[in-house]
Amino acid sequence: MEIEPLKQAALAELTGAADLAALEQAKGTWLGPHGKFTALMKQLGGLPKEERPAAGKQINLAKIELETALSARRGELELKAALPKERTDFTLPGRRRTLGQLHPLTQVTEDIVRSFRKLGFAVADGPEIEDEYHCFDALNTPADHPARDAQDTFYLSAEETALLRTHTSSVQIRVMEKQRPPVRIIVPGRVYRRDNPDATHNPTFHQIEGLYVDRGVTVGDLKGTVEFVFKQLLGEETKIRFRPHYFSYTEPSFEIDFSSALTRKMGKEWLEIAGCGMVHPLVFEKVGYDPEIWTGWAFGFGIERIAMIRYNINDIRLFYENDVRFLRQF
Numbered sequence: 001m002e003i004e005p006l007k008q009a010a011l012a013e014l015t016g017a018a019d020l021a022a023l024e025q026a027k028g029t030w031l032g033p034h035g036k037f038t039a040l041m042k043q044l045g046g047l048p049k050e051e052r053p054a055a056g057k058q059i060n061l062a063k064i065e066l067e068t069a070l071s072a073r074r075g076e077l078e079l080k081a082a083l084p085k086e087r088t089d090f091t092l093p094g095r096r097r098t099l100g101q102l103h104p105l106t107q108v109t110e111d112i113v114r115s116f117r118k119l120g121f122a123v124a125d126g127p128e129i130e131d132e133y134h135c136f137d138a139l140n141t142p143a144d145h146p147a148r149d150a151q152d153t154f155y156l157s158a159e160e161t162a163l164l165r166t167h168t169s170s171v172q173i174r175v176m177e178k179q180r181p182p183v184r185i186i187v188p189g190r191v192y193r194r195d196n197p198d199a200t201h202n203p204t205f206h207q208i209e210g211l212y213v214d215r216g217v218t219v220g221d222l223k224g225t226v227e228f229v230f231k232q233l234l235g236e237e238t239k240i241r242f243r244p245h246y247f248s249y250t251e252p253s254f255e256i257d258f259s260s261a262l263t264r265k266m267g268k269e270w271l272e273i274a275g276c277g278m279v280h281p282l283v284f285e286k287v288g289y290d291p292e293i294w295t296g297w298a299f300g301f302g303i304e305r306i307a308m309i310r311y312n313i314n315d316i317r318l319f320y321e322n323d324v325r326f327l328r329q330f
């Protein structure tokens with residue numbers, strides 16, 4: 001039996017295979033079930049008995065050698081197939097991955113939320129489709145109030161009271177209905193009013209309202225909290241002042257003005273930024289809190305307005321156009 005020349009021929013074909021397909025072909029030719037080495041094994045029976053062990057051993061050793069060569073060549077060819085077809089030019093400049101950013105309104109919202117969380121406030125949310133009770137009646141807003149008019153509020157049907165919420169106060173009502181005091185929440189969210197779009201109005205916009213209810217809460221707590229948050233948001237040198245105002249759901253009520261380098265740059269000492277007040281006893285009665293025991297304050301402000309002041313933006317509609325040339329700047 002001529003094992004050695006056969007082995008040499010097989011080795012040459014396996015190690016010389018140009019690609020994986022050629023290698024698989026060579027494997028079949030030599031080592032497969034109908035391959036030439038398998039055939040050799042079958043011929044063993046025709047040899048004289050005393051020659052069989054030595055020949056068998058030689059064939060087995062050759063097969064091991066061929067299988068080693070096969071897997072070595074397979075490794076080489078697989079690596080070659082995985083490598084880039086063309087050489088890499090390591091002197092080329094790197095490719096920069098462009099990162100997205102959060103929308104400016106999201107950034108402002110997150111900053112405000114972060115400040116309130118430092119003071120122990122939790123974030124609450126609720127439905128954007130509301131009913132008249134949670135949006136108006138529970139907030140002591142009389143049935144003939146102009147805000148309830150179909151001119152100002154989006155009603156979803158003529159028969160039912162379903163509407164798009166005009167402020168996130170409705171969420172605070174829902175939280176108080178479910179939870180006993182103390183309450184310390186802020187509610188960011190989208191709200192809807194029937195305005196024609198212009199530089200300072202849009203029928204959908206965003207608001208943050210806050211609510212704090214406990215025993216013995218005062219206007220001093222309200223003012224200290226508002227001052228802390230606006231200093232965090234607009235800079236430590238920011239000053240605030242309260243002016244008397246009227247809301248049906250708070251008594252007393254105030255408008256909040258602030259003053260900083262920003263307002264002076266806009267040519268004004270004071271700029272109106274938010275509304276607030278002590279929660280009206282009638283609102284507490286609606287949610288089943290005893291106004292003789294519980295006191296609280298609430299505030300509300302528009303997120304767009306704060307973002308416009310902070311980033312010096314002169315048209316509210318820019319926030320909703322999704323023009324990346326605008327959005328990339330924040």
Ligand code: 2NL
Pocket residue numbers: 169170172173209211247249250274275276277279280283298299300301302
């Ligand atoms: C503004 C004024 C304000 C509130 C919102 C409120 C909520 C409950 C009870 C009492 Cl549940 N008050 N919210 C209070 C005062 C003012 O927002 O000018 N927003 C843009």
